[in-house]
Amino acid sequence: MSEVRVRFAPSPTGPLHIGGVRTALYNYLFAKNKGGKIILRIEDTDQSRFIEGAEQYIIKSLKWCGIEFDESIVDGGNYGPYKQSERKELYLPYAEQLVKDDFAYYAFDTTEELLAMRERMKAAGVPSPQYNSVTRTTMQNSLALSEDEVQMRMDAGETYVIRIKMPRNEEIKLNDIIRGWVVVNTNNMDDKVIFKSDGLPTYHLANVVDDYMMKISHVIRGEEWLPSAPLHVLLYRYLGWEDSMPKFAHLPLILKPDGNGKLSKRDGDKLGFPVFPTQWVNPETKEISSGYKESGYNVEAFINMLSFLGWNPGTTQEIFSMQGLIDAFSLERVGRAGAKFDFDKTRWFNQQYLRSKSKEKLAQELQIILKENGVEAEDNFVETVCDQLKERATFVKDMWEEGKYYFSAPTNYDEKTIRKKWKEDTPKYVSELKAKLADLSDFSSENIEIEFKKYLEENELGMGILLPAFRVCLTGLGMGPSLFDIASLLGKEETIKRMETALEKIN
């Protein structure tokens, strides 16, 4: 069997959204699973839709995702260039060959003429007019015009496009890896432009020529390409490359959570969650769209979540590393139906990864957030904080937001807890407890707990009476991790100080 070579071929018309990332991911997983290669090819044949920075965004965001290419504009390779605008001159000869072989033709029609034709057809009762075997006879093209006329127009410098000459009533079949046999009759296909008047090919031709030249073995792309796949099959056939035509796999689309339509890059943050892997700043409007990276998602959780949107291993295992995904992946286990994006599940994946991380690793990440907030803390201290907080966090930033009291004394005290737990006698108990704690030489969590319970016993008090009050003194909150652990970590001096401050402030 020949080498597996797949490509991810985005067009630099903006940032890549998670659907595109998933397509790249599946290509990557498939290639690596088969010991093959993955190529990144930039499809920039539409110069009018070029967006500044999009290409760099695509490269950088995929890098963040851990999707590494074997060949690309940055990694090089033996089948370059890997950007279509740099391959420009390659395509015309193939288009002209098709004309010569009577599989394509020149067309001179202006936009206005095309529009007029559509209007005319609509008026005549054709609901969706096409440039096809019946209408082309009435248009300005090398099939309807005389040879002399065509030559004259070309000599005069008139611009033209090259259209494929769609045959009549032929069944085009293709065996999609995910969908099985797909059959389309050419009567339902139109004479697509394969080469534009601006000297560049359209997607259809460029894609076929490049895939052939780059020896692509499998085309794995979104389902939105399925309708034009028969056209691509025809192009391979007409170009004489049918024997080396890649296998096709059309992926189900990622749908919006409400089920109305496929996820689109225009959705930005409108749906209540990021649609981009990393943050994107619109170069024109400066509008910022959030990314998973900046929102605090672990990259492995993000990839793990994406991989499960349309694929599953057939077992109950849900947590996979990238290598695990590579080992388990197969196109046969990719589903056929579109998947609605599930934001809750995404958060759950992140939580799973957060938990599995060591306190050292988490502390490193938390330190970054602490520094951003002007907090200086010892690594050891932060590690213990992470240990105490990780079970109740979904994101690293949660540990900062919910654990500020580890780094500075509370400035206000939770009203509800005060109302319910701060009784008349409480100040007396707190100050007595404070005195007891002040005498402790071993300020370990266990020791504090013993001392605390001893005090409760002596005064015939229940945990529920004094502990919430104690907690609110130290943290200002009514909930949180083990208070004895917190007190121990804060240390005796700080604990006593906070109790004193609280006694002064509460009432």
Next chain:
RNA sequence: GGCCCGGUCGUCUAGUGGUUAGGACGCAUGGUUUUCAUCCAUGUAACCGGAGUUCGAUUCUCCGUCGGGCUACCA
């Protein structure tokens, strides 16, 4: 409208010509916990509809319906 592709709990999905239709997220309840979270246990809830094939269809076929995609000198 035309063409193409789909349809199992609310969501992601497993699965089979005969199953108590399984798991995960979410949600709910109980237990644990000083509290919240965690954790544990339990529960909740699905084969789009109609024909046909068959002893038997969620599974196979057809029709309908619903959903999605495409329908540009965009990818």
